[in-house]
Amino acid sequence: xxxxxxxxxxxxxxxxxxxxxxxxxxxxxxxxxxxxxxxxxxxxxxxxxxxxxxxxxxxxxxxxxxxxxxxxxxxxxxxxxxxxxxxxxxxxxxxxxxxxxxxxxxxxxxxxxxxxxxxxxxxxxxxxxxxxxxxxxxxxxxxxxxxxxxxxxxxxxxxxxxxxxxxxxxxxxxxxxxxxxxxxxxxxxxxxx
Amino acid sequence: xxxxxxxxxxxxxxxxxxxxxxxxxxxxxxxxxxxxxxxxxxxxxxxxxxxxxxxxxxxxxxxxxxxxxxxxxxxxxxxxxxxxxxxxxxxxxxxxxxxxxxxxxxxxxxxxxxxxxxxxxxxxxxxxxxxxxxxxxxxxxxxxxxxxxxxxxxxxxxxxxxxxxxxxxxxxxxxxxxxxxxxxxxxxxxxxx
DNA sequence: CTTTTATTTGACTACTTGGTCAAGAATGAA
DNA sequence: TTCATTCTTGACCAAGTAGTCAAATAAAAG
Numbered sequence: 001x002x003x004x005x006x007x008x009x010x011x012x013x014x015x016x017x018x019x020x021x022x023x024x025x026x027x028x029x030x031x032x033x034x035x036x037x038x039x040x041x042x043x044x045x046x047x048x049x050x051x052x053x054x055x056x057x058x059x060x061x062x063x064x065x066x067x068x069x070x071x072x073x074x075x076x077x078x079x080x081x082x083x084x085x086x087x088x089x090x091x092x093x094x095x096x097x098x099x100x101x102x103x104x105x106x107x108x109x110x111x112x113x114x115x116x117x118x119x120x121x122x123x124x125x126x127x128x129x130x131x132x133x134x135x136x137x138x139x140x141x142x143x144x145x146x147x148x149x150x151x152x153x154x155x156x157x158x159x160x161x162x163x164x165x166x167x168x169x170x171x172x173x174x175x176x177x178x179x180x181x182x183x184x185x186x187x188x189x190x191x192x193x
Numbered sequence: 194x195x196x197x198x199x200x201x202x203x204x205x206x207x208x209x210x211x212x213x214x215x216x217x218x219x220x221x222x223x224x225x226x227x228x229x230x231x232x233x234x235x236x237x238x239x240x241x242x243x244x245x246x247x248x249x250x251x252x253x254x255x256x257x258x259x260x261x262x263x264x265x266x267x268x269x270x271x272x273x274x275x276x277x278x279x280x281x282x283x284x285x286x287x288x289x290x291x292x293x294x295x296x297x298x299x300x301x302x303x304x305x306x307x308x309x310x311x312x313x314x315x316x317x318x319x320x321x322x323x324x325x326x327x328x329x330x331x332x333x334x335x336x337x338x339x340x341x342x343x344x345x346x347x348x349x350x351x352x353x354x355x356x357x358x359x360x361x362x363x364x365x366x367x368x369x370x371x372x373x374x375x376x377x378x379x380x381x382x383x384x385x386x
Numbered sequence: 387c388t389t390t391t392a393t394t395t396g397a398c399t400a401c402t403t404g405g406t407c408a409a410g411a412a413t414g415a416a
Numbered sequence: 417t418t419c420a421t422t423c424t425t426g427a428c429c430a431a432g433t434a435g436t437c438a439a440a441t442a443a444a445a446g
Binding site: 024026027100101102106107109110111113114120123150151155156158159162163164165166167169170172173174182183186187189190191 | 219313355365375
């Protein structure tokens with residue numbers, strides 16, 4: 001057949017995603033990508049058409065990785081309130097203080113605005129699937145009486161999802177993990193019955 | 194003395210601020226600025242050292258304009274809950290559906306991350322002053338019993354401020370004014386006694 | 387009018403960007 | 417071995433960037 005590819009495309013994609021996550025789309029140059037992946041420009045082009053496609057693939061990868069982590073953490077929790085707490089904790093990545101990157105989806109949402117269709121589709125998909133998970137936990141809590149029924153599960157889910165988005169922004173702008181978790185704990189406390 | 198300046202520097206700064214607000218710092222080129230202001234590059238340089246200084250001045254202008262609008266709107270409202278509603282409404286600019294820009298401060302916060310000291314100072318100043326206004330209204334509500342005292346005024350203020358930040362993000366990513374106000378109304382409803 | 391000073395103007399520099407090209411290299415099939 | 421195919425490599429390109437330079441211009445003071 002033909003000459004086999006020398007690099008691992010999945011690994012390279014993952015590395016590119018990390019770079020985009022750290023620097024954003026526009027601020028990431030091909031030099032950054034080749035430095036991180038050790039793969040030359042033209043070779044990346046062979047697999048991913050161009051920077052934009054590479055970025056879209058990175059977004060999808062990020063989304064799937066995150067949602068699957070989220071699902072696992074929810075499955076580990078028994079009570080609905082604990083599930084909500086787990087969702088909030090998972091939303092924050094501030095393990096490495098020095099490398100504050102926030103959430104790739106949120107960062108991208110603000111970098112691109114609402115203009116780009118493909119990008120928006122990725123973002124909305126991630127948002128909606130997270131919202132659905134939150135709403136399910138809330139419904140569970142409402143059924144057992146630990147979460148207020150003064151407002152609908154949808155309204156409460158939007159409230160918490162919005163709070164998490166705000167928290168991801170705080171994260172990016174340098175707030176400490178404790179500060180952020182404090183705000184999120186308030187958000188949960190407010191919806192408990 | 195010398196040749197007088199032909200353009201209005203305050204007006205030009207305002208126009209530059211609008212461009213930065215729409216496009217962000219990095220995506221704004223000098224061509225964009227000269228097109229909007231009708232002032233040539235070198236003339237802008239005469240007043241503002243460089244793009245960065247121009248941007249910092251724009252941030253300060255935006256901050257002061259917004260905070261003064263906010264103060265006026267708060268002063269017009271009598272009840273604390275109405276004040277909080279006014280703060281939420283003022284936070285959203287989506288009058289022109291076609292031109293979704295979100296909030297310059299929030300956009301900047303995410304564009305720069307936490308790395309840039311001067312930028313961060315501007316952002317924190319705006320955030321804190323808004324938070325203070327919110328907390329004052331909340332304290333008023335707690336005093337008259339319309340707002341819950343289950344949590345401290347500071348915790349509640351951080352909750353609402355965070356919700357507003359989330360809302361500004363929703364705005365930028367294209368949500369409708371009604372969707373956003375819905376979420377903010379929930380945020381207020383949750384803290385009422 | 388002449389001098390002084392600051393503004394305006396457009397050409398220019400040095401650099402970076404995403405993307406392309408073409409030649410060489412490596413593989414398996416015939 | 418030869419061939420077809422695909423990967424790799426580095427040179428290359430056109431466009432765009434922030435910022436600089438120097439000459440021309442305009443006004444006011446002497």
